[in-house]
Amino acid sequence: MAHVDLEARIPNNVDLGADRRLQRALERWQPAYLDWWRSMGPEGFQEHEIYLRTAVDVGAKGWAHFDHVKMPDYRWGIFLAPPEAGRVIPFGDHYGEPAWQEVPGELRNTLRRIVVTQGDTEPASVEQQRRLGATAPSGYDLRNLFQVNVEEGRHLWAMVYLLHSYFGRDGREEAEMLLERRSGDADRPRILGAFNEPISTWLDFFMFTMFTDRDGKYQLLCLAESGFDPLARTCRFMLTEEAHHMFVGETGIQRIVERTAELMRQDPNEDARAAGGIDLEMIQRYLNFWFAHSLDLFGGEVSTNAANYFASGIKGRPYEDRYTDHVALEGTCPVERYEDGSVRRDDVPTRLALNEEVRDQYVADCQRGVDKWNRSLERAGLSFRFALPSRRFERHIGTWAAVHATPGGELISADAWDAGRDEWLPTDADRAWLTELAGPGRSAPDQMASWIASPKRGIDGKPAQFDYIRS
Ligand code: BYC
Ligand code: FE
Ligand code: FE
Numbered sequence: 001m002a003h004v005d006l007e008a009r010i011p012n013n014v015d016l017g018a019d020r021r022l023q024r025a026l027e028r029w030q031p032a033y034l035d036w037w038r039s040m041g042p043e044g045f046q047e048h049e050i051y052l053r054t055a056v057d058v059g060a061k062g063w064a065h066f067d068h069v070k071m072p073d074y075r076w077g078i079f080l081a082p083p084e085a086g087r088v089i090p091f092g093d094h095y096g097e098p099a100w101q102e103v104p105g106e107l108r109n110t111l112r113r114i115v116v117t118q119g120d121t122e123p124a125s126v127e128q129q130r131r132l133g134a135t136a137p138s139g140y141d142l143r144n145l146f147q148v149n150v151e152e153g154r155h156l157w158a159m160v161y162l163l164h165s166y167f168g169r170d171g172r173e174e175a176e177m178l179l180e181r182r183s184g185d186a187d188r189p190r191i192l193g194a195f196n197e198p199i200s201t202w203l204d205f206f207m208f209t210m211f212t213d214r215d216g217k218y219q220l221l222c223l224a225e226s227g228f229d230p231l232a233r234t235c236r237f238m239l240t241e242e243a244h245h246m247f248v249g250e251t252g253i254q255r256i257v258e259r260t261a262e263l264m265r266q267d268p269n270e271d272a273r274a275a276g277g278i279d280l281e282m283i284q285r286y287l288n289f290w291f292a293h294s295l296d297l298f299g300g301e302v303s304t305n306a307a308n309y310f311a312s313g314i315k316g317r318p319y320e321d322r323y324t325d326h327v328a329l330e331g332t333c334p335v336e337r338y339e340d341g342s343v344r345r346d347d348v349p350t351r352l353a354l355n356e357e358v359r360d361q362y363v364a365d366c367q368r369g370v371d372k373w374n375r376s377l378e379r380a381g382l383s384f385r386f387a388l389p390s391r392r393f394e395r396h397i398g399t400w401a402a403v404h405a406t407p408g409g410e411l412i413s414a415d416a417w418d419a420g421r422d423e424w425l426p427t428d429a430d431r432a433w434l435t436e437l438a439g440p441g442r443s444a445p446d447q448m449a450s451w452i453a454s455p456k457r458g459i460d461g462k463p464a465q466f467d468y469i470r471s
Contacts, residue, residue: 004057004079011077013058014161025164026078029175033157036179038072040127042149044134046072048443049470050146051459055079055154058237066460068470074150078161081236089227091326094313099229103166107312111228112167114315116174117191118219119159120181122152124195125208127183132205135438137449140458141202142441143468144248147459148209151241158234166230193396194293201434202452203278204426206256207290209249210369215297217242218318218362225316250369255453256283257373261380262453270382276450278434280377280384285426287386288407291366292394298359300398301335307351317354318361333357337399338392343411355398363388394425443469 004013009027016023038046049068054075057063087099103111126149136142156178163171181188184196194212199205220242224235256278263277264270272279299306309315310328320326332347335356350357366388374385390409392400404417407424437451445465448454458464 006056006075006077010157011056011075013079016078019165022165025172026161029160029164029172032176032179033076033153033160034072036123037126037153040123040182041130041153042071042126042133042146043130045142045146045469046070047471051143051462051466051468052147052150053460055237055241058082063240071146071150074153076150076154076157078157079237080230080233083229083233087229087232089313090225090320091310091316091323091328092227092313093311093327094227095326097227097313099227099232100313101229103228107228107314108167110309110312111231111314112163112170112174114223114309115159115162115167115231116178118223119156119163119174119178120191121195121216122156122159123178124181124183124190124192125149125152125212127190128195128197128199128208129205132199132202133443134441135202135435136441136443137202137438137452138447138454138464139443139445139467139469140455140464141252141452142443143459144244144252145205148213148245148248151245154241155238158238162230162234193296194290197293200431202252202438203256203283203286203434204290206249206252207286209245210253211249211287211290211294211366212297213242213245213249214362214365215294217246218358218365219297221318222315222358225318225320227313250372251455252452253283253287254373254376255455256451257376258380259451259453261377261382264382265380276437278437278451280382280386282426282430282434284386285424285430287370288389288393289425291388293396295359295363295391296395296397298362299355301337301356302348302352302399303355304352306354307349310351310354318358338403338411339399359391363391389424443471 005011005017008016010016010030047070049070051066051068052074053064053066055063055077056065058079058081089095089097089099129145129149132145133142160175160178163175181190183190184198189196199208220235220239224232224239226232260272260277260280263272263275267275317323328350331350333350333353334345335348335353336343336345370386370388377384389407390405392405392409393407395401404412404414406412406420442449445467455464458466
């Protein structure tokens with residue numbers, strides 16, 4: 001395996017120095033990336049020194065280095081998980097054949113499209129989150145936001161490396177376009193729906209890292225099985241970084257819930273808002289929104305695209321080795337759909353139902369997190385419980401996009417939807433109220449907003465009140 005070169009202009013473990021053409025192409029893309037980072041990255045903190053972890057290796061131990069660094073000086077590098085000797089394609093029609101080290105000609109366009117779609121989400125999320133520094137609850141949280149941001153930037157690098165190395169001129173053009181699309185832009189939006197939705201408050205941010213980064217986890221798990229070995233190895237290493245993003249979301253909400261419970265107990269009417277906290281109903285509305293929009297990211301319930309990705313060996317199932325049948329040509333899966341005015345449950349050939357299969361695993365993972373939040377409520381003696389909304393609720397992709405449904409999954413008329421909407425989804429008033437509550441951002445070690453509990457511990461063994469942000 002190539003050694004880790006940390007001194008190069010682009011740190012890497014792919015022996016970039018041995019391929020001058022590729023190195024030069026990436027070094028030409030680098031200033032464009034930095035321009036993008038300076039104009040579309042976190043607003044207001046580019047000159048601050050942030051306590052960040054940087055990937056410096058890919059081993060199980062000690063892959064990260066922590067230090068104060070200005071974000072534009074962050075060492076974005078290209079790191080692939082170590083190759084597995086004799087790796088074979090773990091699923092599909094080519095099951096058991098040697099994994100590809102180059103892109104098979106007939107799969108080139110499809111693979112490029114998947115790499116571009118994955119790559120597009122990474123800078124999109126940075127754009128969505130760029131104004132959150134102005135309302136940060138604490139320096140600890142601000143640092144976590146920036147950690148997530150620089151790593152999403154690194155994930156963009158990961159996909160751009162693949163585009164430059166394996167897709168020739170088309171790949172280089174796609175790499176440029178990844179810096180040109182803009183989240184939420186009417187003319188050149190980002191590719192997938194959730195990545196064009198504004199993240200204007202920290203409640204959005206925590207729900208996004210809980211639910212949307214978790215879609216990232218499942219998509220990366222599918223791609224980590226890919227027969228195209230460089231893609232599989234790239235995604236495997238990205239997953240190690242991804243764990244922290246979901247930690248930020250899950251514990252962020254957990255801390256809000258704990259604080260809300262505490263404030264409710266202090267108030268004679270159990271009114272969290274009156275005491276400077278966020279009420280549980282509002283938290284549920286934000287949960288509803290980001291969960292529903294994240295469900296859309298798995299694609300349609302019945303998908304020939306998904307079947308083709310699987311058949312051709314491009315995109316597999318999470319933890320493919322847990323399955324016994326890696327070809328999946330036989331058997332069916334029950335899938336619920338809306339058709340001709342009614343709900344039907346059909347048995348669909350396994351390969352066609354793969355998006356739904358992955359979505360099922362994702363939903364179970366989300367439920368585990370929600371159960372944790374609910375245990376906090378239980379411990380606090382409160383009767384309120386959070387719930388994941390039905391997958392029919394507020395969908396824009398797939399079969400349920402055609403109908404309106406309550407969070408409980410009951411199909412309702414457009415009028416009933418209009419009447420219920422503000423109870424189920426965040427409103428302009430919610431956003432305004434949260435922004436007002438947040439007040440000016442906090443970054444000093446001893447500050448913590450009123451609406452969120454302090455973390456149990458800090459980052460990298462440091463205390464929660466460490467000076468994570470230095471001006
Ligand atoms: N929005 O067969 P269908 C992350 C399109 S998150 C807009 O149902 P398929 C991260 C689809 O392209 C992980 N369009 O679904 C998280 C197709 O178009 P065509 C990102 C959509 O093809 C936080 C048509 O609808 N990675 O990393 O299986 C922070 C019918 O498609 C959407 C990936 O997504 C949508 N939501 O697509 C930072 C992995 N869904 O062919 C980062 C790469 C579907 O009719 N992407 N369409 O023109 C894929 O593997 C797949 O394309 C999808 C599902 C998972 C998106
Ligand atoms: Fe990412
Ligand atoms: Fe992430």
